[in-house]
Amino acid sequence: MQNHRKPTSPVRIGALRKHFPRVHALTAGAAACVLVLAVFIPTPEVEAKRMPLDVNLSSLDEDTLKVDRKLVAVSPQQGIPLASATVEAIQSLNLTVRNGDTLSDLFKRAKVSAGEMYQLLGSGKEAKKLARLTPGEELTFKVDSEGQLHSLELQRDRLNQVKFTRAEGNDFQHTLVQREPDSHPAYRLAQIDSSLFVAGSEAGLSDSLIMEMADVFSSDIDFALDIRKGDTFSVMFEEKFLDGEKIGNGPILAVSFTNQGRTYSAVRYIDSSGDANYYTPEGKSMRKAFIRTPLDIVRISSHFNPRRLHPVFKSRRPHNGTDYAAPRGTPVYSTGDGRVIASGYSKPNGNYVxxxxxxxxxxxYLHLTKRKVKKGQRVKQRQVIGTVGSTGYATGPHLHYEFLVDGRHRNPATIVRQLPKAKSVPSSEMTRFKNQTQPLLANLENYQGPALAKLDENN
Structure with a gap:
């Protein structure tokens, strides 16, 4: 006969209590509570994932996210720091250098300690340049909540910026940022009715471009003596733009000047060494051993004249040079490369070089207000050697300029034309020269033809 057992009925918690001692029951209850807490209460890691952040960390830049002053890596998938991060607010303050400002003044206005300033200045040669600030320059301080300098940006101008950033070990590293403007060719043509400056200004040329053009032809044209009404010139130069706004002019690329019926042309060529100079379309240098005048476009008040009546002594005394009337303080250039053999003062000559x-x-060079060079010094063509004055026997501010060949006085206005020019483009570079300059000359000619025709119609 087979025995059949009844299935065990479920045991209720209340019934079990009767079978366990009190200590065992308390232990079992505590374990149950721990189990419930583990299931239903989230861990700190889970809580961090569930709670929304007050800021979108993925949108913050590197200057804002820091952990112990180190940048925080951000997961692009989750938009949260990969490490436990403390987000410190970085305050940015822009200051403009005012007249009389020192670097110390700017650090005080930014509420950054002098210790931070000295630490920055001691970080290298580039940082030491901060001690020489120019009014109008802009400084951007980025400082953390503890007042410690995180970075400093100096905007020298619209194209040049230097940035100092705190690195490991609290040292500062600098980065130079240079923006390249867009360059486009521009053309101007004018006819002289009264003066070169008036004609150039009316055509839309800046004073610096007019002076640059005069310098290009300074060995062929005396702009104080040779200019005539009806002379014409056409210029092609670079205009520079930044973010669609014109910020300045680049160099003259090609230029043509018709003086008293004779046309001179020049083109800018950058040789294989990277040096830029102006040449004729055939490759001959526009630069002679001497420029025609030691000052920028001025008026001749007295010509070379061996039988001139002296204005002070009222007697016939040779005038062995050319006098250029100019405002006091006008720069005086050396007309050629050489060595200063005398620089001093005498009663008749005043300050001389x-x-x-x-x-x-x-x-x-006589009657100078100031002398800028000393005896024995080497000088280059167009180097400033002094300024116009009226020292010595002079009735007013002007420069007396003499030119001697083998110890004999020669007329400065004519002797330069008889002297040799500087070196031409070497034959080994002629192909390179043609390839670089012919398109420039062709563009200038294409512009010049219609512009001259329109000028003739208006006349």
Whole structure:
């Protein structure tokens, strides 16, 4: 006969209590509570994922996210820091350098300690340049909540910025940022009715471009003596733009000047060494050993005249040079490369400078207000050697300029044309020269033809 057992009925918690001692029951209850807490209460990690952040960390830049002053890596998938992060607010303050401002003044206005300033200045040569600030420059301080300098940006101008950033070990590293403007060719043509400056200004040329053009032709045209009404010129130069706004002009690329019926042309060429100079379309240098005048476009008040009546002594005394009337303080240039053989003062000459050029030539500059060079010093063509004045026997501010060849006085207005020019483009670079300059000259000619025709119609 087979025995059949009844299935065990479920045991209720209340019934079990009767079978367990009190201590065992308390232990079992505590375990049950722990189990419930583990299931229903989230862990700190889960809580961090569930709670929305007050800021969108993925949208913050690197200057804002920091952990112990180190940048925080951000997961692009989750938009949260990969490490436990403390987000510190970085305050940005823009200051403009005012007249009389020192770096110390700017740090005080930014509420950054002097210790931070000295630490920055001691970080290298580039940082030491901060001690020489120019009014109008802009500084951007980025400081953390503890007042510690995180970075400093100096905007020198619209194209050049230097940034100092705190790195490991609290040192500062600098980065130079240079923006390149867009360049486009521009053309101007004008006819002279009264003066070169008036004609150039009316055509839309800046003073600096007018002076640059005069410098290009300074060995061929005396702009104080040779200019005539009806002379014409056309110029192609670079205009520079930044973010669609014109910020300045680049160099002259090609230029043509018709003076007293004779046309001179020049084109800018950058040689294989990276040096830029102006040449004729055939590759001959526009630069002679001497420029025609030692000052920028001025008026001749007295010409070379061996039988001139002296304005002070009222007697016949040779005038062995050319006098250029100009405002006091006008820069005076050396007309050629050479060595200063005399720089001093005498009662008749006032402040003077004499320069030896090679073995045969000497130039003299008299009645200067100030002398900028000393005896024995080497000088380059167009280097400033002094300023116009009226020292010595002079009736007013002007420069007396003399030119000697083998010890004999020659007329400065004519002697330069008889002297050799500088070196031309070497034959080894002629192909390169043609490839670079012919398109420039062709563009200038294409513009010049219709512009001259329109000018003739208006006349």
């Amino acid at each position: 004499f320069i030896q050029h090679g073995e045969r030539y000497v130039t003299r």
